[in-house]
Amino acid sequence: MTSASVLDSIIEGVCADLAVREAAVPLAEVKAAAEAMPPPRDVMAALREPGIAVIAEVKRASPSKGQLAPIADPADLASAYADGGARAISVLTEQRRFNGSLADLDAVRAAVSIPVLRKDFIVRPYQIHEARAHGADMLLLIVAALEQQALESMLDRTESLGMTALVEVHTEQEADRALTAGAKVIGVNARDLTTLEVDRDCFARIAPGLPTEVVKIAESGVRGTADLLAYAGAGADAVLVGEGLVTSGDPRAAVADLVSAGKHPSCPKPAR
Numbered sequence: 001m002t003s004a005s006v007l008d009s010i011i012e013g014v015c016a017d018l019a020v021r022e023a024a025v026p027l028a029e030v031k032a033a034a035e036a037m038p039p040p041r042d043v044m045a046a047l048r049e050p051g052i053a054v055i056a057e058v059k060r061a062s063p064s065k066g067q068l069a070p071i072a073d074p075a076d077l078a079s080a081y082a083d084g085g086a087r088a089i090s091v092l093t094e095q096r097r098f099n100g101s102l103a104d105l106d107a108v109r110a111a112v113s114i115p116v117l118r119k120d121f122i123v124r125p126y127q128i129h130e131a132r133a134h135g136a137d138m139l140l141l142i143v144a145a146l147e148q149q150a151l152e153s154m155l156d157r158t159e160s161l162g163m164t165a166l167v168e169v170h171t172e173q174e175a176d177r178a179l180t181a182g183a184k185v186i187g188v189n190a191r192d193l194t195t196l197e198v199d200r201d202c203f204a205r206i207a208p209g210l211p212t213e214v215v216k217i218a219e220s221g222v223r224g225t226a227d228l229l230a231y232a233g234a235g236a237d238a239v240l241v242g243e244g245l246v247t248s249g250d251p252r253a254a255v256a257d258l259v260s261a262g263k264h265p266s267c268p269k270p271a272r
Helices: 002-026 027-035 044-048 074-084 102-111 127-133 148-160 173-180 202-209 225-235 251-263
Strands: 053-058 088-092 116-119 138-142 166-169 187-188 215-219 238-241
Touching: 027 127, 027 225, 027 251, 044 088, 044 187, 053 074, 053 251, 074 088, 074 102, 074 138, 088 102, 088 215, 088 251, 102 116, 127 138, 127 148, 138 148, 148 166, 148 173, 173 187, 173 202, 187 202, 202 251, 225 238, 238 251
Parallel strands: 053 088, 053 238, 088 116, 116 138, 138 166, 166 187, 187 215, 215 238
Antiparallel strands: none
């Protein structure tokens, strides 16, 4: 199966699961729940603090690796991440390939005071209001999964609810689309959605073409401090780390090591 079909298959499943939720909870009800939530946390301020920000991910599984970790208590894991110095928590909510859920998002939101990212395949406006209703401060928009008009509409809707969009790209062309849409935070995913292979040079190719004012996040391929330092040298403001943390045996210590490296005087400083 090619990755384009992997992506299509994932989105097909996402839409099927979404249809069930839409039938159970009408959009008007989700919108009302979103409006009743406290204001979203300031993601930009968190990511712009000194040092390389670490976004730590609650991730049970992935299409490329299968099961990674059981994570019986996502709130406990998120608390460990926060104690280790993570600036934000990413929560996978896709069910079929990542074994995530909105219940995980609820649990993490209740457990930590730092910003929380809903990481999913967002293809309909319903999911944006749903993210806010479940306490997300930030959500993922994947350029490869959206036509340009939809990307721009989704980005506008996200920001209208006070949330921050992490707009994910893998190529220079996708980065151009993200900038055209008005993305303020761009994540460069080292995992190619056409092969599922990790290309750690991807960030270094794309980041120089992004404006200084755009927050640049390196996604995938961070196994330890050496990878963080390499991404920092290529211009990263932040790294998003999942597999390397949930398989580490001591997630708090693993985060703390990355945070320490990102604040070390020898670590390249983001151009802000």
